[in-house]
Amino acid sequence: MRWTQTYIPTLRDAPAEAELISHKLLVRAGYIRRLASGIYLYLPLMQRVIQKFSQIVREEMDAAGAVEITMSALAPAEVWQKSGRYETAGREQMRLKDRHGRDYVLNGTHEEVITSLVAGELKSYKQLPLNMYQIQIKFRDEIRPRFGLMRGREFIMKDAYSFDADVESHRLSYQKMVDAYFKIFKRAGLDSRMVESDTGAMGGESAHEFIVIVDTSAGEEYLSFCDTCECAANREKATFRDENPPTIDTETKDLEKVTTPNVTSIEQVTKFLKAKFLKVDAQRLVKTLIYNADGKPVVALIRGDRELNETKFNNLVHAVELELADEEMVRKVTGAPVGFAGPVGLKDIPIYADNEVLALKNIIVGANENDTHYLNANLDRDFTITESGDIIAASEGDLCPKCEGRLMCKKGIEVGNTFMLGTKYSESMGAKFLDNNGKEKPFFMGSYGIGITRTPQAAVERYHDDSGIIWPKNIAPYQVEIVPLNYKQDPLREAADSIYAELTAAGIDTLLDDRADRAGVKLNDADLIGCPVRITIGAKSLDAGNVELKARNSSDVQLVQVSEIHEAVKAMLETLK
């Protein structure tokens, strides 16, 4: 492709709303443009990346025995009502009405649609197993769309659905998808880790996520894995062993109210109380966190030295939308400013306690009064709770739950997920087949997603430098870019055109920067858009019959004879990821 024929609108500055380096780079390098919050247009370079990644996905899905279909983006609400998820989907589900006033959904996932297809069509065990997939646009009305293609309101997914007659076959189908996923991400140049994950709103028996570890601040998923054994989980599932169990008092002491002027954080409270009362550690302090669960306040109690895990917490609360309460709600609930909340005296509000809190005696909590805390508060005597469970987050350095190793916590980007759904959807939607004894049975179902637009952004987040993107070769828009420093000079143009023709004829995706721009502009743009291999043609080296060959991920420059450039490019591509 010639640069002047395509459309690569590179920019000097990143958009103000972009937080992630990958988002900034994709906009600056002319891959994507924002139409509205969470809605993006894929420009020619991005379109090529999407098609290349999609092709890898197709090849591996087909090789694993899945078959491609395309389902509708639009579905009548009744299909979602059947599974019961219309009620629980929450405001993330994009909904609309047609001209007759009937309710419709823009699908964010297709379990309901495919199950309703299969319910009417698949009748016999002889038609099983069956795995159907599609690559299609999905919709999610995100509360806070951000991070470019990472959390958009419209995005492209590969979603596959397997149907099996029994649990053994179900597991086999699941494993085939897991194997295919490792191959897909490897071919895309990404090291992925599979971790156990929360089944969440999808339901079912077990679930895994495929995560690309990134060194930047971009990762939204925390991934914890043991430095010794194979134990790995995402933030929502990660557990650990308590290394310093607190000494538990044998007797309960009297509740005592103390003044704690101008101390609100756990650190401040500990320091202040230590100075005043000595024996205080953060483990005796219990944090009281007030959350807004679908407009109503709920309370979480966790040890002062812990962090709350919102997903685990919501597994107790079951809210559609759960977020930290704002100052106004905190004041309304406690009658005090933020920082002095406590469970004692809170009326008519569900209180959820972490398991660790149950074991504690004589705890220190806020007193729901400005500058005041309680010492020696005790469960059942001074306050009651609604329910308890594991609601705390694992952190770096915590003890592995399975061995003596330590947990490492890294940020990662979720690029794929797999769900072993069992018979959840087939039962609720009446999707049944006749087994070999003529008995009616619900299908065992699996659901498998890959972010087609998200994965390339994860790759950019993983591979870039100060100058721009460094694409893995198999998902790069072009493998090679040719940069003649002055395209108006006959010898340079002739050399560029002939190398371009030769590489293109050999099936190597090549971009030729045939613009009349200054050399500096063209070289900066080449680094920015990030093709893995660059051929630079300058007058001086060309006089000696040479061009410069350089990999984007290295500063080494090779001088190569024009006649040998094809072989040299092939050899360089071989060595690249």
Ligand SMILES: [Zn+2]
């Ligand atoms: Zn371990």
